[in-house]
Each structure stands twice: as C-alpha cells, then as structure tokens.
Amino acid sequence: MGTRNGxxxxxxxxxxxxxxxxxxxxxxxxxxxxxxxxxxxxxxxVSNVVTELLADGLLEEAGSVESDGGRPRILLRVAPHGGHMIGVDVGETRVRVELFDLSLAELARAERPLATGRNGRRGRYDDELIAGHISDGLAEVMDAAEVTPDALLGVGIGVPGIVERTAEGAVVHGQTIGWDAVPLERMLRASGRLPEDVPYFIDNGARTLGQAEMWFGAGRGARNAVVVLFGSGVGACVVADEAEGGRAVEWGHLTVRVRGRRCRCGALGCLEAYAGAEALLERWQEAGGRPPREVDxxxxxTAMLAAAYPDGGGEPDPxxxxxxxxxxxxxxxxxxxxxxxxxxxxxxxxGWAGLQLGSRFLESVRAHALSHALRYxxxxxxxxxGRLGPDAVTVGAxxxxxxxxxxxxxxxxxxAAPAALPDRSPAWRATVGGRLA
Known part of the structure; x- marks a missing residue:
C-alpha cells in the first residue's frame, strides 16, 4: 500500500x-x-514500535521512574545483546580488530603490528598480508567472545586512501601505501571467514574517526565540523548538513610549498610531507636529531617529544x-x-600522533591556524x-x-534490489542534445 508521497x-x-x-x-x-x-x-x-522491537530482542527494560500519581513508568533501552559489530582500523603501524555489542562495549580485540624497515620507514603495504591480518583478526575476536557469524550486523573497516564502490565491492586506492585499486572486499570474502550475507563497510579511516567523534566525542552536538586524522600521514573528514555522515578529503595532499619536499604520494610540497609523523621524524633526523633506530x-x-620537552628540568633539544x-x-x-x-x-x-602531541602542541597549532584564516x-x-583516544577509528568503523x-x-x-525501470531519456536530450559538439 502506498502513501501520498510515494x-x-x-x-x-x-x-x-x-x-x-x-x-x-x-x-x-x-x-x-x-x-x-x-x-x-x-x-x-510508539506503542506499536516498542512492542515490535521488544519482541525482536532489540529493546529491554532498564528499571522504572515514578510518575505523577500513576504507576511507575518502565524505562527502555537498546539491548546490548541484540547484535554485534566488528570495527577494523587498518592503520600505518598496526591492524586493530575489535568486536562490540549494540551498546558499543568492547567484547574482544586483536592486534597485528606492521613491520617497518630501517629508521621506521615503510614501503608498499602487502595487500595480501593486510587482508590476512583482518581475516585472522575477525576469527580471533569472534572465538574469544564466543560470537557466531549470524549475530554480526556487519564489519566496518577504516583504511588509508580513497575507497571506490564497485559491483565487486570496495576497492582501495592508497597511493601513499602503494595500493593501486586493491579489491579489498573481494579479497576478504575470498577468505571464507564470514558468510556472504554478512556485509562489509569499508571507508577511509578519517571518515570513521569523524563519525566516532561526531556520535560520541568532541563533535557531539555540532552541525558541521572537520575531524583531522594525524598519524603517519594526515587526512580529514568534513561533516556538514549536505554530508551528514561525513566525507573524507585528502587534506594531507594539499600543496603547502611549491617545489617543496617529496611526499609519499610522489608529489612535491604536500602538507603530509611536512606534518605527518613519518615526515616529522625524517625532518628531525635531517636537521641533526637522533631518533631511535629500529623502532616504530x-x-x-615519543622520544622526540621527550627531547623537546624533557621532564625534570633538563635542557630541551633545540x-x-x-x-x-x-x-x-x-x-x-x-x-x-x-x-x-x-x-x-x-x-x-x-589520530595517534595528534593525541601524542596533545595539549603541548595544540595552542601553537591553534594560533597559527587563526592567524592564517579569514577573520569571520x-x-x-x-x-x-578529539576525546575518544587511540581506538576512535575502530569505534567509528x-x-x-x-x-x-x-x-x-x-x-x-x-x-531486494528494485526492478529495473525502462530507459526514458529526459526531454532535454531531444531539445538541447543537437547543440552539443
């Protein structure tokens, strides 16, 4: 049965x-x-919906409150056991997998560190290795919490790079990590860890961070915000009325210096070539600093911050x-x-680097930002x-x-997918189409 508005x-x-x-x-x-x-x-x-949701096991009673002269009123809440989600953070230092219930309480986690080369530098990500870490992590957290695949609402994954939606699932274009159209969703499904009906939701890590902060953290209550992910590289998520769920933008590849330093993406003068943690540590070493070797x-x-801000009144490293x-x-x-x-x-x-730099760094960043921006x-x-700590990307996923x-x-x-509609070209094609070269 249809309604007036369709x-x-x-x-x-x-x-x-x-x-x-x-x-x-x-x-x-x-x-x-x-x-x-x-x-x-x-x-x-309300009565009809609540009755349905209680019967479906999605709501539960949570005590009662006194009413004015009548019987106590029963309080309702979302039942934590009504479903489970898995969040995955494909970071640049580790792959983190966490299992949550409907209240977003963490039930289990698994982590796989990513190996680094000399001086902490990392080359191309091995996409097969990353997919294997994710698949193994899914199995590990479900086994640890004794959760079966039929209880999963889906798996969310935050990745570095641009995510393209295709008929075969999400494809990741991660230029800074050497991923050229990696069919990550297809690779994960090929592992057979989860049934075909369990959906994957793969998106840029900055967007998952942004959604977490907007839902639960420092962005709660704001109608529009920008959430910055500051890790090995930098990225951002823009949340506005026209992009309520957030839109990841490749902010780290904004050019800040013409003919500047070479960025991991191959271009010259990107913000990430100066402000990402990897570039920050490289610049420290190039300037004569001594970052610890063979560490992540x-x-x-952490060592750089300790050198710049020594405890106990020591001399800071200039x-x-x-x-x-x-x-x-x-x-x-x-x-x-x-x-x-x-x-x-x-x-x-x-992001982990932004949180490490924390309050010592923030006031200076804020002053520079406001001095460069338009006054209004x-x-x-x-x-x-942000307020959600290092797990924010996983929670957001x-x-x-x-x-x-x-x-x-x-x-x-x-x-089910709607039936295909017959092809009806718009009227302008007939009237304006002849003018097109």
Missing amino acids: RTVRDLRRENRATVLRRLFFDGPMSRNALGPATGLSSGS EETAL VATSVLAETAEYLGAGLSDLINLFQPERILIG PAERVGIEL ATLPLADFFARGGRRSRP
Missing part, C-alpha cells in the same frame, strides 16, 4: 523503528511516554623543538584552509583534541554497520 506503509514502519532505535541509543533509557515528544511519533505509533613511529615520536615548532606552523596553515573552505563550528584533531570564520571555530542497521529499522534482512 512511501509505503512498510517504509513508514521502518522509519518509525529507526527513529525509536536511534533515540534510545543516543539518549536512552526513556519511557514510552517520553519517547512520544522526543521522536515526534504518536503514542499509538609511535616510539620514535633541533627537536625547532622542527616541532615548524610543524605546528604547517599544520596551522593547513587548518586555516579547512576553516576558509568549510567554515566549520569545530575542528577536532585525532576564524572567530567562530573551536579547535580542540563499527558505527558503519550500526548506522546501516538503524537505517533499516533494526531489520537484519537487506531489501
């Missing part, structure tokens, strides 16, 4: 279920009486201090471009650190299947 009764029921699930997930526990005003649904619709980037960056100060200026200039282009309410800095948007933006599950009203079965 939506069916089934569509409306799905939307109502999705509305109640989202409200209880973000703001619950709530009573049925409170759900009506909070969702805009009638009391009858996180350990080397080389490390100078390189960090210059890096803050480059990052600030890069942030000013984001301010001018997108005019966000907030800019949030996350600069006066209206807040620049702060897990929200990808969760968001899809909510959008389907908590239904596990995916709708």
Whole structure:
C-alpha cells in the first residue's frame, strides 16, 4: 500500500523503528511516554514500535521512574545483546580488530603490528598480508567472545586512501601505501571467514574517526565540523548538513610549498610531507636529531617529544623543538584552509600522533591556524583534541554497520534490489542534445 508521497506503509514502519532505535541509543533509557515528544511519533505509533522491537530482542527494560500519581513508568533501552559489530582500523603501524555489542562495549580485540624497515620507514603495504591480518583478526575476536557469524550486523573497516564502490565491492586506492585499486572486499570474502550475507563497510579511516567523534566525542552536538586524522600521514573528514555522515578529503595532499619536499604520494610540497609523523621524524633526523633506530613511529615520536620537552628540568633539544615548532606552523596553515573552505563550528584533531602531541602542541597549532584564516570564520571555530583516544577509528568503523542497521529499522534482512525501470531519456536530450559538439 502506498502513501501520498510515494512511501509505503512498510517504509513508514521502518522509519518509525529507526527513529525509536536511534533515540534510545543516543539518549536512552526513556519511557514510552517520553519517547512520544522526543521522536515526534504518536503514542499509538510508539506503542506499536516498542512492542515490535521488544519482541525482536532489540529493546529491554532498564528499571522504572515514578510518575505523577500513576504507576511507575518502565524505562527502555537498546539491548546490548541484540547484535554485534566488528570495527577494523587498518592503520600505518598496526591492524586493530575489535568486536562490540549494540551498546558499543568492547567484547574482544586483536592486534597485528606492521613491520617497518630501517629508521621506521615503510614501503608498499602487502595487500595480501593486510587482508590476512583482518581475516585472522575477525576469527580471533569472534572465538574469544564466543560470537557466531549470524549475530554480526556487519564489519566496518577504516583504511588509508580513497575507497571506490564497485559491483565487486570496495576497492582501495592508497597511493601513499602503494595500493593501486586493491579489491579489498573481494579479497576478504575470498577468505571464507564470514558468510556472504554478512556485509562489509569499508571507508577511509578519517571518515570513521569523524563519525566516532561526531556520535560520541568532541563533535557531539555540532552541525558541521572537520575531524583531522594525524598519524603517519594526515587526512580529514568534513561533516556538514549536505554530508551528514561525513566525507573524507585528502587534506594531507594539499600543496603547502611549491617545489617543496617529496611526499609519499610522489608529489612535491604536500602538507603530509611536512606534518605527518613519518615526515616529522625524517625532518628531525635531517636537521641533526637522533631518533631511535629500529623502532616504530609511535616510539620514535615519543622520544622526540621527550627531547623537546624533557621532564625534570633538563635542557630541551633545540633541533627537536625547532622542527616541532615548524610543524605546528604547517599544520596551522593547513587548518586555516579547512576553516576558509568549510567554515566549520569545530575542528577536532585525532589520530595517534595528534593525541601524542596533545595539549603541548595544540595552542601553537591553534594560533597559527587563526592567524592564517579569514577573520569571520576564524572567530567562530573551536579547535580542540578529539576525546575518544587511540581506538576512535575502530569505534567509528563499527558505527558503519550500526548506522546501516538503524537505517533499516533494526531489520537484519537487506531489501531486494528494485526492478529495473525502462530507459526514458529526459526531454532535454531531444531539445538541447543537437547543440552539443
């Protein structure tokens, strides 16, 4: 049965279920009486939806509150055991896999460090090795938590690079890691670790970080923000009204210096060639610093910070201090471009390197960003650190299947593809087409 605007009764029921699930997930526990005003649904619709969701095992009672003169009102919340998601962070120092329940409580995790070459440098990622780490990690966390594949809502994966959607699944273009159209989803499905009906959601790691911070962290409540991922390289996710779920942008490959340093992508003068952790450590060494050898980037960056900001009143290393100060200026200039282009309410800095540099670095970056940006948007933006720590990409990856599950009203079965419509060319093709050269 259709409705006036083309939506069916089934569509409306799905939307109502999705509305109640989202409200209880973000703001619950709530009573049925409170759900009506909070969702805009009638009391009858709330009652019908809640009855369905309770029967499906997606809601549970969470105590009660006193009412004015009547019986206590039962509080409802999303049932943690109603489903499970896996989040994967394909980082530049390790692959991290985490299993979550519907409350996003972590049930199990697995980590696989990625080997580095001399001085912590890394060449091309071995795509078969990465796919194997992910597949093994999926099996490990499910075994550890005794969760079967039929309980999974999906697997979310954050990767470095641009993700293309194809008929065969997600393909990753990661120029800085040597991935040229790697069919990651097809490779994972070929492993046979999960049944075909378990969906994969593969996206840029900056976007998964952005979604996590917007849902639960420092971006909560903002209508538009930019979330910066500062790790071995740098990236960003822009969240705005027209891109509510976030859109990853290759911010790290913005040119900040014509004929500048060679970036990992092959171009000259990219921001990442100056501000990524890998480049930061290289510049320290080139300037005469002594980063520790044969260690990973996180350990080397810790050593650099200890040299620049020694505990116990020692003399700071002037080389490390100078390189960090210059890096803050480059990052600030890069942030000013984001301010001018997108005019966000907030800019949030996350990623393992951003969190390591933390508050010691932030004030300098903020000052440079505001000095380079146009006055009007600069006066209206807040620049702060993300709040979700080093697991933010993994948590954000897990929200990808969760968001899809909510959008389907908590239904596990995916709708069948609509029948193909007959080809009807628009009228302009006949009237304007002849003018085209």
